[in-house]
Amino acid sequence: MTVKRSALLWMLASQGLMLAPHGLRMPVWMALGCLAIGAFTLARIQGHVKLPSKWVAIAAVFLGWGLLWQEYGSPMAVEFWVDLLLFMYTAKLLELDSKRDVSQIMLLSFFVAMTHFLFDESMLQTIMTFSGLVMVMATLIALHASATQAQGRQPLKLAGLAFLQAVPLLVILFVFFPRLSPFWTIPLERETAVTGLSDRLMLGDIHTLVQSDALAFRVNFNAQPPASRDLYWRTLVLSEISDGSWVVGSPPAPRPNTKILIPNEVIDYELLSQSMRVPFIPSLDRVLSVEGDSVSLDPLGFVRSKRVLQTVSQFQMQSALNALDAADLSKVERTAYLALPARTNPLAQAYGAALAERHPTPEARIQAVLAWYFDDFTYTLNPGPSEGDSIDHFLFEAQRGFCEHFAASFTWVMRAAGVPARVVLGYQGGAYNPSGNYIEVRQFDAHAWSEVWVQGEGWRRVDPTAFVAPERIEAGMGAAAAGMDGLMTGKAWEYFQMQSLGWLFDLQLQLQALGHLWDRIIVNYDQAQQLRWLTTVWPGLELKDLAPLALAAFLLGLAVITAGLVASPFRRGLSREARWYRGYLNCLDGVVPDQMSRGSGIARCQEIWQSARPTEAALASDFVEKFESLLYQEDQSVTPSSISKALLVLKVKLAWMRFTAWR
């Protein structure tokens, strides 16, 4: 190999750093393969082994492709392409020979860096990726430097310096560069499923969801956040039953002229959602307005996005809490919200019918069922398997269940009793983070409840779980789980265990607050956000002004860096007189033969100039006279500024002369 050993070691180190974030995600065989190739290359650098024949490398590459195809089996998975890139990035080491190969691998590293952000946009990941890139630049320096300069940590220092010089331009462009909408959309799929609510309620779904501690969304309130028991994050409404489970279906649209009576309390909040499985965004009670990238308010009062969120997205919302609705339910709506499939759960149907006979008002029917739940039912995270007609089984045999059981059965019974009802899926509660002043909702906060139609009041939220296990609603999932030790498993349980660890938990809260800030300011910096930020500085700024503004800011930044890098080394440490003299010598270049400019003295030089270009010579001698009288005769009448001015006039004149000669 013709490449310096130090450069190769830097290369391996930076490649390791660039592959590490994918290490746990990629298939195990591939991780091991990458490690093996790395170890082999290390041995090769140390001189223990030789490069295998190119057929070995070709065989390895084909084997890798085959295995990857076997693994994913679809060219639509993002992971397939990323892993293919990573594999080629590593396999290039098997034909490593020249400086050019090292350069190519290092350029590819930037592409690999981008793939990190497809999976993780956290601050920690960004810091890791950028540190890896410093290492990549250090490799390039070690590659092109002489042996002396490539020693020790020198390349890393120089690369770090270059990074610091590049960061101002990064910041300027990040703030000002106009954010464009996607040119085209590639419907790539994620192999690893995003945890979250799905658009149907099968008994047992939420139960698996609450074992995850994955972040769902975070909310900043403009004022004091409502109490935890009032935080019902409505996400989906399930109004039909299909194959024994509640689904979104296609509910009839309500009359458009429904009016809100007594908007009890209007709150503004900013919701920053992580990626979701369904194109619905959680919101509080009755949403009045929503702003954000391609979201709309559907007729049922839920926030829908055009497509499933792939990245962190931010929404500004306004909601009315405890709003009353004076409108009537239309006939079509009433039919839809009372529909039940025939010949299923006969016991529940019969119970509903009996309820309707016994209690004349819907209010009394609701209270009767809730009282029954309160007396006879148990809230548990481990309800056991359901059999046959699942609602009947739950109501009349098991009587042990989770929020989904209560919501599904309650809604069923209500419909059987002639009260229009629907199931709502969403999240309940959330943890308040005092460091960041926001509420954080995780997947284990997933919840299901019911909404029933009460004439003169509209859709009223009824949460049967609150009657069976009030601690779940009052204090959140952690408190509910603590009462049932060991029943909750997985990540969520570890998360709750953390809470008992005092300062460590506080530290975690601080880190989460920092992460939230990162998500709000950096990750979610889109067109809307950009305009919002810039208009606070320049009110009245429009979208079309952005491009020239970006260009101007960029050029300004570039000029500052250029001045810092190019101009200063010539000037640094030079006295004013030396600067003038240097400037004068620069003017001489190309006018007077070179040997005259040095050593022969200013006067002799002046003579030559006089004969070559008399017009400029007059300007030059003006400068020389002033310069000499200040320097040697200490003539007080000559001010430094007049010398600078004389030099400037000379420079401008020469520049003009060159320009005309060039034309």
Add this chain to the structure above:
Amino acid sequence: MSWRSIDWSQRAEKFRTARFKSWLDRRVPPAQTIRLSHRNIFIVPTRQGFGFVLILLLILIAGINYQNALAHALAFLMLGLFLVAMLQTHRNLAGLVLSQTVPNEGVVGQKVSVAFQVQSEVGRIHDGLSFFWPTHPVFQSFRVDRHGATIYRHTIPEHRGWYQPGRVRLETVYPFGLFRAWSWLDFDSKILSYPKPVPCDNLLRQEDSEPNEGLRSSVGTDEVKALREFQDGDDQRHIHWRASAKLDRLMVKSYESRHSVSQWLRLEAMHGLPMADRLGGLVYLIAAASERGDAFGLDLKGQQLPIASGPGQERKALKRIALFDWPGY
């Protein structure tokens, strides 16, 4: 490196067009000392540099398509690094002061060592520099620290007479290999180059080296025949110091070896050789005569150098041959 693959001599041909040369002469005029600044430094991205921009654009497109803020940031960082790389590569040449020392003479077709003195005017470390004539590419890089550096490169005179090594290329891709900065330097230097000696001993013997004024004499070796006044070109080892002190003039011992011959070396006499080698033959004969200490005269188609001996005579004769200007030679 990508530029290894380029055939430099071909590329040099391409750039040797008269227009390019005259443009370059105006842009970077020949000088004994050259200071590198933005006026005489050229800079262009390397192939890796263009690759870097391509990857930057791909990342930006991916960032826009996936609405990924950090991919945007990465692309902007790369643009920043690209521009910083340009400035740093330029800076690696800017502020260098260079001069060249060439030997006074050389032989056509034989390596001549040339020394370049490189100083950093700004007292910075300049790394990864390389210096070469396009016709003799050498890709060994060097480094200049605040004490400066002297770099030796060789050139091969291509023709007899005043040979100008031509513009030398100083280039660097340091620090990142994304940009190549270079300058074409002309130090206004020339080397007096002699024809390559062509052995022609046999030729000399056959030829009647006509005895001149019966000077052919045989005296015992190492025997001082007489003292005479010092002339330019006399060997300093032959100065008779005692006599010089007495006479207050430099006196030299005049030796005459037994085989000492004085002869005329004539271009016309070399008719046994092809035209191109005749001057080379004369160089050979001069060197041989000089080694023996013989006196000789040179006759180049009537341009005569009178008979004399010693290193001065040899130098004069060689210079005549190097600069001999006659159609057909």
